[in-house]
Amino acid sequence: MAESQATKQVYRVDLGARAYDIHIEAGCLKRIGEALNGLFSRPARCMVISNVTIAPLYMASVRTSLEQAGWQVSECILPDGERYKTMESFSLIMDALMEARLSRNEPVIALGGGVVGDMTGFAASCYRRGIPFIQIPTTVLAQVDSSVGGKTAINHPHGKNMIGAFYQPRLVWVDPEVLHTLAAREIRAGIAEAIKYGLIRDAAFFDWMCSNMQAALALDPAVISTMIHTCCRHKAEVVMQDETEQGMRALLNLGHTFGHAIESMTRYTTYLHGEAVALGTLLAARLSEQTGHAPAGTETKIAACYQQAGLPLTMPDFDAALWLDAMGHDKKNVGARIRYILLRGIGDGFIAEDIQPESIRRLIASYHA
Numbered sequence: 001m002a003e004s005q006a007t008k009q010v011y012r013v014d015l016g017a018r019a020y021d022i023h024i025e026a027g028c029l030k031r032i033g034e035a036l037n038g039l040f041s042r043p044a045r046c047m048v049i050s051n052v053t054i055a056p057l058y059m060a061s062v063r064t065s066l067e068q069a070g071w072q073v074s075e076c077i078l079p080d081g082e083r084y085k086t087m088e089s090f091s092l093i094m095d096a097l098m099e100a101r102l103s104r105n106e107p108v109i110a111l112g113g114g115v116v117g118d119m120t121g122f123a124a125s126c127y128r129r130g131i132p133f134i135q136i137p138t139t140v141l142a143q144v145d146s147s148v149g150g151k152t153a154i155n156h157p158h159g160k161n162m163i164g165a166f167y168q169p170r171l172v173w174v175d176p177e178v179l180h181t182l183a184a185r186e187i188r189a190g191i192a193e194a195i196k197y198g199l200i201r202d203a204a205f206f207d208w209m210c211s212n213m214q215a216a217l218a219l220d221p222a223v224i225s226t227m228i229h230t231c232c233r234h235k236a237e238v239v240m241q242d243e244t245e246q247g248m249r250a251l252l253n254l255g256h257t258f259g260h261a262i263e264s265m266t267r268y269t270t271y272l273h274g275e276a277v278a279l280g281t282l283l284a285a286r287l288s289e290q291t292g293h294a295p296a297g298t299e300t301k302i303a304a305c306y307q308q309a310g311l312p313l314t315m316p317d318f319d320a321a322l323w324l325d326a327m328g329h330d331k332k333n334v335g336a337r338i339r340y341i342l343l344r345g346i347g348d349g350f351i352a353e354d355i356q357p358e359s360i361r362r363l364i365a366s367y368h369a
């Protein structure tokens, strides 16, 4: 259920020794220095990792706050986009960390969306066998989903996020005001990940998202705040129950089995991650109906919500064999068996272990038709 929230809210992701806060507050970006001083006994060196789009907008503010709090700041600026979530970019981060000689207790700070956050976290997990990292998510997608939970990774030509680690941040510092510089397409893509929480575990939130879509797209502060709070609360609850995806955390992958395949079949050049997830969710909903798990009309209801959000509803045809090959690399697979996240209805996701390739061929044929 979506609850309206006070402007500032802190959720604790309680993972014992790896516990951390998600701090959500409009305007908090310029206080990141103070926040870091609350985590580390003495300010020292840190590195802010960002990209060519975000750095010109927010690096100065972050740097000023850190320097005023006594930190010595270095920067690493990456190219922007999912297609740069690669070994080459990972190598650039490593070179920058080596050159800055950051030691084991000195943090890296991810200033950006999901790609920057995932790559920074993975680099932090590897450099000197692990240094602290902080997430400052600057996209809707990263604020509602990817900055929380410690999934860090880079892509491989064979599949999305194939090289990575579970490595939790020390703090997630969310300032909804930074969303105002986002392109409309990025806002829409992030909203797809927010809708996901309604679909897998909160039917009332799904309805709320559909009813408040235009205000969400316009970044109405109250609506955006409620959306971020609700998603972060859900994400924290799931991650606290299943940090390393041994079971129910896989529900957060609704739409991703198909979505990641779409991204990889199009070489990460055509769809934003959230757009691919939306397309993948429609396929998952149709498969849920075709296999008798979800009532008729489930896919249509979701498509109507995505349409309001301006998300893509159709994609080019890919051969079923291509789908099965791409999904064969999914990290949720058990041996050669592909696991899918399906719906029993809106608000009720489950992990399906027994979907046969024939059902996927039928699904893809019905899509072509």
Ligand SMILES: O=C(O)C(=O)C[C@@H](O)[C@H](O)[C@H](O)COP(=O)(O)O
Residues within 6 Å of the ligand: 145, 146, 148, 149, 151, 160, 161, 193, 245, 249, 250, 252, 253, 256, 331
């Ligand atoms: O945090 C999770 O767990 C998720 O599955 C959230 C996803 O929305 C996110 O895109 C994640 O990075 C994908 O994870 P992956 O394990 O399928 O690569």
